[in-house]
Amino acid sequence: MSKKVFIETYGCQMNVSDSERMATILAKEGFQIVEDEREADIVLLNTCSVREKAENKIYARVGQIRRRRRNVILGISGCVAQLEGEELFDRFSGKNSIDFIIGTRATDRIAKVINSVIREGKTKVIDNHEREDYPELSFDLNLSHSKCVAFLPIIEGCNKFCTYCIVPFSRGREVSFPPRLILQQARQLVSQNVKEIHLIGQNVNSYRPREMQDLEKFKGATPFSKLLRMVAELSGCERIKFTTSFPRDFHPDIVSAIEEYDNLCNWVHLPVQSGSDRVLKLMRRGHTKDAYMKRVERIKSSKKMIALTTDIIVGFPGETEQDFMQTVELVEQCEFHHAYIFKYSPRPGTPAAEQMTDSVPPEEKTRRFLYLESIQKKIQAKIWQSYVGSEKLVLVEGKSKKNPNQLTGHTTCNKVVNFEGDERLVGQIVKVKILEAKNNSFLGRLV
Ligand code: SF4
Structure with missing residues (x-):
């Protein structure tokens, strides 16, 4: 009888996409994917470590599963697995032990890892190496989060090393997938009646594949804007969205591509993080406020109405009231359709946590958060109200x-x-x- 696997996913779209592909591989290898943890012989927690809260949740979750299911095979994949590696076996021992760990670049080997645990009766298998080849991008739509919207990774990892962020450590360096593989998968999705394809990656517009020949016939100032045109020209592809964009690499030609193709959707998510050049430098973001505003001007002056959204961190180490007010000013100028605002919290292992003093007291972070949120809410309400009747x-x-x-x-x-x-x-x-x-x-x- 086939073994039943339950996969629980935390975090971003990349993790959702990894889970979908792992489920597909496991189903091909004869496992049955179930939606109820209580039915499963194997439970896989696909984890996120971007915020400490998310990581702590995993620790609580392992305990909870073990209390209910002492004999279930329990494994951890995703960013926590990649970062903590073998140490997780020490952390989860005795009653709360786990059986396997699989890193972010080893997801293609999920079936091998689980089979190894089953066959050899091992309780410890680490498969935490760098990926040997490009990942398998195809997945079974019946095992995905939606049958009409699909996440299609075009790049994984990050080379930017913003000082507050753990992603370059948990997901490794940037690897751009070949246009040929992306097109093949997009074609397959369209033939399966998928209406919206999200091209995803930590920084999609940093896309730079080694294999450029398939992009050569498409016009465009950057490999990413060529890739957008390549996917947009795919017949039957009704909607294309992409996220996340990195401001420094956001070329105006991306907006030109959006203008040229009806199926390139009118939405750009462009995280700014701060409106203060001093703080942006401390964050090592690689852009200034002016450089960001130039991108915003191009987006806002487009002949297509493009909705702009962003991410902002308040209370970064060293952020003064003056720095904060510059962020407020930027928010007022940019008129974002939505902003994800976060209070800074140190992420162990990052330069900001190791080398900077978390100088803004918690109550001040909360005050700045609430103040900025109230400003953004007003702007947002006005924009969203303008849609009423349309x-x-x-x-x-x-x-x-x-x-x-x-x-x-x-x-x-x-x-x-x-x-x-x-x-x-x-x-x-x-x-x-x-x-x-x-x-x-x-x-x-x-x-
Ligand atoms: S660009 Fe910066 S914030 Fe985004 S994933 Fe890379 S290091 Fe993290």
């Missing part, structure tokens, strides 16, 4: 989690719209009239 094309992705009588989906500018409708519309692009702007979603009516 009609938008929405890709119907499923039933709303909060209200099962409603369907939910996204606009091309990546806003959530909830509305009443027949479940048979799932997977289709429909026109919806926007009736009301909520904090982070719209209420609409099918046209």
